[in-house]
Amino acid sequence: MRKLLILLIAVFLVISCAGKQEQEKNAATLFKEGLHFFQKQKYEDSAVLFEEALKKANNPELAAKSQLFLADSYYLDEKFDEAIAAYKAFLELYENNEDAKRALLRLGLSYYAMLQPIDRDQSYTRDAYNTFLKLREKYPEYAKRYDIDKKIRHLRNLLAEKNFYVAKFYVRIGEKKASLLRLEKIIKEYKDTKIYPEAALLYAKVLVELNKPSEAVSVLTDLLKTRKDPRLLQGVDELLRFIKKKIG
Template identity: 25%
Template sequence: MRKTPNWAAAIVWCAMGGVALALAGCASSTDATSILNADPPEKMYADADALMNKGKFEDAARKFEDLDRSHPYSPEARRSIVLAAYAYYKAGKAPEAIASAERYTVMHPGTKDAPLAHHIIASAYFDDMNPSNRDQAATRKALEQLKILKSRYPDSTYAQNADNRIRIAEDTLAASEMEVGRYYMKQKNFVAAINRFKVVVSDFQTTAHVEEALMRLTECYMALGVTHEAQTAVAVLGHNFPQSKWYRDAYALLKSDGLAPQQSNDSWITKAWKAVPKLGLGGPG
């Protein structure tokens, strides 16, 4: 005998499935409803701006992000990304500020607010810089962004104000290399020490640490018996910093071994120094 379908059971099954689907889509439907019911972009922008003026920076950042999500093609959306980054920075939320500003630089490079985005990234990393005896990852990232400002956007206000921060970052990195180099010297690991002092002479010639770095290179090369490099280090030191106490010490060290300063054109020190025209041997100024 042919069985009739159990329509009641089928209806119950479909109803249960519908409930499950509704529960599964609850979160996404809330987001969708939020977007569908969003205020016009100009109102959202004004509301976020008002929150900024009240010092409610984190709330302002979220409002700017809501604007970008709700009206991604509106004229206000692009600027809302960088303003969200700025608001997060003012709220002390460095990771969020960096993420938002980096998103802007990827999506809108070279635009009017790109210098501000790089400035926010640089500032967040600069604020997180460690002393010279600790990890320097944040210092390197800050310096990278500051140099981008100077090279890509030289006429921007942020680039014009970056010079002092660049000097501080470079000085911190040079000091860090010097500390590690001195440590290796104490361990009599002269090759490792030379590699650290070499960074200072090659990359941070405008810092005060370069004078000591040249003196320490003299000591290391003398210890290894590489006298022509020691003589070159002292020659460069004496030519550029004749009144330096580090030059007097380096000169005395050479003299104690019957040597005198003598520049070798094949030395990496000479080549590195000539790469900086204002301070290079035989260069102008």
């Protein structure tokens, strides 16, 4: 019985000491252990350690590194919502840090990975677009390295398509004035997108239906000047002939 009691006390002391050592780990040690798991691509484990290191960090440099690697762990683990929050926190605190461009890039890529179909909310599309615009403005050469211009064009097309999708819905339910607002936005802001010709043609049709033929002609004229696409000619020609008959 006495031997058993001694053994239990010894086990308790070992566990207590181990627990105390764990509690006493400083931020640098936690960060180093996190980096070990990160390099082994065990991102869930590394995220836990980087978060602990961040809580205990007593200098700005280590705190910044912990925050960034925490965000990177989430990003590489494809936990994009968590990555977005972590990168935003890093950029709010360390906007002028040398790693800010990497954080801004991956923030944009995290939004980009969460893009939704056109019939759903496009918040991630707008956030990705605005983030990439900021990246290109602040770090043009870095943005060029990652072909950000191509992504920006893609996002502009998606935003224009969303407006067109909503405009067509309004036309379908008879809310023509509401559809004009969406179509006008495409005409003014997204003239360089793929959907612009189709949107301009629909815009002109709605204007005609609202008894604004002269405005419709102006839109069609501008469309023909802007886009030299033979496929537009038939639709534009038919609408212009209809307008001519309407106004006598």
